[in-house]
Amino acid sequence: MAYITFDTDKCKGCGVCADNCPQTLISMDEERMNALGYRPAVFADPEGRCKGCKICAEMCPDICIEVYK
Amino acid sequence: MAYITFDTDKCKGCGVCADNCPQTLISMDEERMNALGYRPAVFADPEGRCKGCKICAEMCPDICIEVYK
Amino acid sequence: MYYDVMMAGFGGQGILMIGDLLALTAMNEGRHTTWMPAYGVEMRGGTANCTVVISDKRIGSPITARPHSAVIMSKPALQKFAPRVRPGGVLVANASFMKPEDAGRDDLQSVFIPAVDLATELGNERTASMIALGAYIEKTGVVTLEDAVAALDSTLPEKRKKLLPINVAALERGRDFVRNGK
Amino acid sequence: MYYDVMMAGFGGQGILMIGDLLALTAMNEGRHTTWMPAYGVEMRGGTANCTVVISDKRIGSPITARPHSAVIMSKPALQKFAPRVRPGGVLVANASFMKPEDAGRDDLQSVFIPAVDLATELGNERTASMIALGAYIEKTGVVTLEDAVAALDSTLPEKRKKLLPINVAALERGRDFVRNGK
Amino acid sequence: MALTLTKGNEAIAEGAIHAGCRFYFGYPITPQNDIPEYLAREMPKIGGTFIQAESEIASINMVLGAAAAGARVMTSSSGPGVSLMQEGISYLAGSELPALVVYISRIGPGLGGIAPTQGDYKQVTSGGGHGDYYTIVLAPASVQEMFSLTIKAFELADKYRNPALLLCDAILGQMKEPVEIGPRPDFKDISLPDKPWALNGNAGRKSNLIKSLYLGDGEMEVQNWMLFDKYNKMKQEDTYFETTDVDDAELLVVAFGSCSRMAQTGIDMAREQGMKVGMLRPISLFPFPEKAVAELSARIPKVLVVEMNTGQMYKDVKVNLDRAADIHLYARPGGGLPTPDDVLEEIKKIY
Amino acid sequence: MALTLTKGNEAIAEGAIHAGCRFYFGYPITPQNDIPEYLAREMPKIGGTFIQAESEIASINMVLGAAAAGARVMTSSSGPGVSLMQEGISYLAGSELPALVVYISRIGPGLGGIAPTQGDYKQVTSGGGHGDYYTIVLAPASVQEMFSLTIKAFELADKYRNPALLLCDAILGQMKEPVEIGPRPDFKDISLPDKPWALNGNAGRKSNLIKSLYLGDGEMEVQNWMLFDKYNKMKQEDTYFETTDVDDAELLVVAFGSCSRMAQTGIDMAREQGMKVGMLRPISLFPFPEKAVAELSARIPKVLVVEMNTGQMYKDVKVNLDRAADIHLYARPGGGLPTPDDVLEEIKKIY
């Protein structure tokens, strides 16, 4: 029952969270650009695989991720 | 048949030569002061003990000593 | 004649490059010209802009607070610079990222061109600003497209010459958009 | 009244100290005074000198190119400074290291005092300059010897007070030499 | 000759190469980084040396060493970096060594910002560092002049054995303009002056010594007057300025560098409106065109100084002004630009 | 109060202690070493800090840190060392931090020599470093003033949140004179201004920030004008000078620092010979007594500037001179001293 949220306005689309998510639940939004001109990260966990391991949040250079559990 | 000469005008009476002469043939002139206001070193070797070992000349910080042999 | 144009967008969109190309073309056409970038801000903001002035006479300031025209490729840039364009001036804006309303004024001769979409159609997203330049040239007539192509050709080093056709296509696509309204 | 005196000799002879004492005495007597050393030459030359000015009025320059008097303790200093003393001025010189001829002029009120020899007699070679100061004070009357002794007393820290008698003796020896010519 | 569209900073770098400068030592700082970056690329190609020093202090001292060794040598920097070089510049002047320091100003004091400014005028024209000395200061107003005055600055530095500064701002440094730059000459075709005083080993001659310490009685006074005479000679032989439209002028605008361009446009606008306005543009800031100011202000009794600072050149104009003339100032510090409209406005006020 | 025979440099150091300065950071250089040496001895006794920094650059930056932390803090140096501090001084001004820099001049440029000089006048009065700023500059002329103006300089620095300089030469620094120095006050009895802007942890308040970087559009222009207003306020409220014998004078001598003493004796001699000569002695070199020059020269149309350099203050006098007045210069750079006789000679020439 864990999940993460993004502060999408701050996201720079660097993909570091996605690269490090052990469950590969994060991807880059190919559709949308945020106000900074970046394609932000999005979280998709239809199967509820997120363990709240916090790795994405630890690794995000821009402190965009909050982790809930 | 070795001996040394002093450039007395340059001597600063530091006594380093005297301190290091293995034969103790050098002393400071108690009588005289040179133009710099120092009591210069003097060489006295009545018994011809100087071996020309060059130590005094090597050690003199002011290059006052010439060694002959 | 005297023209000045402010060009602005995100870093990486090729803003400085199209400004440079415009100035070079003007020079080759025998005009006085200056190109002035907003330079190394000692900070990383992800924005880029430059000003090009073209004139028949010796040019004073290469910077202008109130440009006669603008080529705008990003929404933040539109918000910042659209208000500065002189009334009645020319605005070429990247409609892929913004709507005419975003300019906040309707007293300009505006061309909203979906440059990124058109570029993607051409097969290279990075030619969007070249498309915008084509549109600007067509709209203002400040230089000829032929001279711009020649200038571009002259600056491409041998091993990058293969990029010429797509960029020429982009310039023309921009021109055609203005001519045909699509 | 206005007096100035240049004091000079080898480093270590106590030149700066006697200058300081003279200035302090003058201050205690209610005069204006300045003491100015030739300072840290950023080189080691083994020389020392200072200038003391004493006056009833506010003092302008604490340095003087042409002093009214001089106290000279070494031969190089004599050669350098004797020519600068104003004609008719006072010269107190250390006869232990130099002869009256070395001054190269005879228009001064000179006292050649064998200060080092007298100091050795007193039992402390280092009091030579104090002897010279005694002679200078006697010769010029610029301050009184009593005030000089009091000033000296006031500057000696408690644990060095034992040096007072020999220094007083030195000052007096200098005075007596001037008074008695020996 | 063919025109190329060239960036000001790069015109300086290329000018240095044309002048025969083969040694560059510098440290990065905005807004002049194009200069070291250009030379890092080009120097190796022509047998020159580019060193990024560990600091501006190291830079200016490497410059001092290379200058003493007889080379044409330069560095470039901006505000904080040039402040750090002041000891070294003073030593260059005291040791009578020629070198070029390119100064692309940024706003100050402190870290300030990187916008264009002329706020370093008083620093450079007062010598900058400690002691009684001055540096030659040239102030280009176009990319073409950035090229040509760089060469001139090297020549003057050598002529006077004195450091020379090229003072520009970020407008000039960053902008591109069409310029005429001839083909790069071969090093052997560049005529460089003999430097018999240079340090290169004493083979066949007495040892050379380059120093600025003078402890002998009166030696430094002689030295200071000698420098003073040199500065007077500069005033007589190498004062540079440009005048436009002064013959019939009733108002004289004085401005230098990029600021003079905006002022010129303002003047053009005033002329269109029938006002007789002329311009004096100092090109050498030291020596300052003192006589030109005196003579022109005797004829044109209204003078307007336009500067991108709080009024620094103003003092140099005022001190040389004809007694009867009136002086006004339009000043914009901190990156504020005196636009042609602003200048026109000021002209109208006092015309 | 009792008189003591005190060395100028030591009077400065003691003045700093009286002013409540408990932090000194500096690097040795002749002729000011008595200051650090005195404070190395005394600071530990009164709970103060003395640090010999690794360089003048480290010194001025430690000063910047301590000033930001809210302390009264000082450094001292001479020519080459002060040149190295120019970046830091510009940052102090840009960050609006109060601190005292004591400048005991030596002859320059370069390593020069250690004789007395006023050759650093233009450096200090032009701000020194990069950007549009000035420092307060006070110039004592006696050991007594070295004590009292040190205290004053600290007060002005705090009043304006601006660096202050005390400019002296080796004559003043090395000489001893009778001075009145009261007993050393307890630190708690010294009234120091509140510094709510200082950095000491944000407990109970918003975080404080001390910086000089302003990148926002127009921010630096505001900043520069704000500083400009501050300098104008200094001009109005804290310009210091002394006049003697000006009421009936027909010739005005302008001189500062140790030079003014020799000039004064020269004037006394002239008066004895029946010449009506007066003196203006600027005490604050920045702000310069502009109005005093203008007003006095309007009344006394002959002005003689006497300086121990090639003529630096001359420009400040000239630029403020009444239009009708004539100005003359007697200049002695490089350790040359304008003796009273020399000054008298000059007075005679132009009287």
Added chain:
Amino acid sequence: MSENITPATGPKKIMGRPKCLNDVTFHFCPGCNHGNVHKMIGEAIDEYGIQDRTIGVAGVGCGVFLYNYVDVDVLEAPHGRACAEATGINRVHPDKIIFTYQGDGDLAAIGLAETVHTANRGENITVIFVNNTVYGMTGGQMAPTTLLGQKSTTSPYGREFMGDGYPIKMCEMLATLEGTAFVARVACDTPKNLMTAKKAIKKAFKMQIDQMGFSFVEILSTCPTNWGMTPQQAYKRVAAEMIPYFPLGIFKERTTADYM
């Protein structure tokens, strides 16, 4: 601890923004580790509850805007001199927690003398050293830590020993000085390295709190922009090129304060 525990009964926030960091967007480029370092500093400050007695000194480089992000008193130092500023502050407020934040140009080129002498004096401060082998702020010039062969705008043909010198290893140099209490090199390229980095930064602050002397943490960091790389490539380069030359680890750790 720094986590803000949400009081609700549902899922709780177990990780987010450190309390002492302002809620604003970093100006750093995508994939730049400067952000990570800021976050770790914020976590350390939160952890020890020292926000209201911490003073930061920002060196000039991409990290100069420290004050926009970390909500503590901050001084902006001239380029390279942060350690001198920190010394001045430390002498005035020996009871406060003082840290500098410096890049490799700032700390190891222009500021080398200040860095070494401050370490040698054993100033009780913490130095956070962001080593990205390049001058970021000014546009990618060579730094003292630029690797041999690495291209930069001022080493366009790759750094060469002759002329440019070897990349300098600051940890190794500083560890030889008596004055240093804690010297460590860390990286943020993998979750594991990042956790070690967090610990090292906390440790450095703890050392200072315990008055142990000069503590120093070098963080090997990415600069995708000036390396001309994507964030992904940049993270790989840290492991592939930087760590082999700049080995990670603790180079010195004083265990008692008895050196005083």
Added chain:
Amino acid sequence: MSENITPATGPKKIMGRPKCLNDVTFHFCPGCNHGNVHKMIGEAIDEYGIQDRTIGVAGVGCGVFLYNYVDVDVLEAPHGRACAEATGINRVHPDKIIFTYQGDGDLAAIGLAETVHTANRGENITVIFVNNTVYGMTGGQMAPTTLLGQKSTTSPYGREFMGDGYPIKMCEMLATLEGTAFVARVACDTPKNLMTAKKAIKKAFKMQIDQMGFSFVEILSTCPTNWGMTPQQAYKRVAAEMIPYFPLGIFKERTTADYM
């Protein structure tokens, strides 16, 4: 060899003034080792016959008057920057022999960054470093090399680690840099040490002649004046206090030039 052999048949001069030294009196104080160092430099120059292609750079300190004594081209550098000047000269004249002459204040305090970076660049120059644990020229202030407890005019109560830092060991620090070719510490207090010192100085010049890179010799020296000692006491102090803290020896010696 440097000795001037007198042609007569009687006793021959077997030791005197090196050829390249001017026949003038040193301005140094009695018992100051600066004179010895000058002589050893002169001997090295004579030995290799390089007088006419040697360029000296004088640091500011008691050794600044180098040019009065050594008859070669000389540049007087600003205090602390001799290595930067030497770099400039070396780049213009890579074929000349360039040496700097610097005191401990000059080289290790104000000039530290220039010294370290020049060594790191492996400039092919020779640095002669006279360490007398004090600022001589300016009157005896504390130097970076002043020993703990040593009194100086700016450490009147003796140098303390807290506040003043530890005495810095330059040889040890420089030897860790790749750029250095030869790093040695020597003394002149005894005939034996002096002979080793002579060898080290010659070796340093030889290294440069062979294009091996940066060579560095630290000479532990007396400053009787500012130590407040007689020459005799000063010589004893070198052995009793300095050598134990600053061990003599060769810290690095490159044997091939293949580092290039």
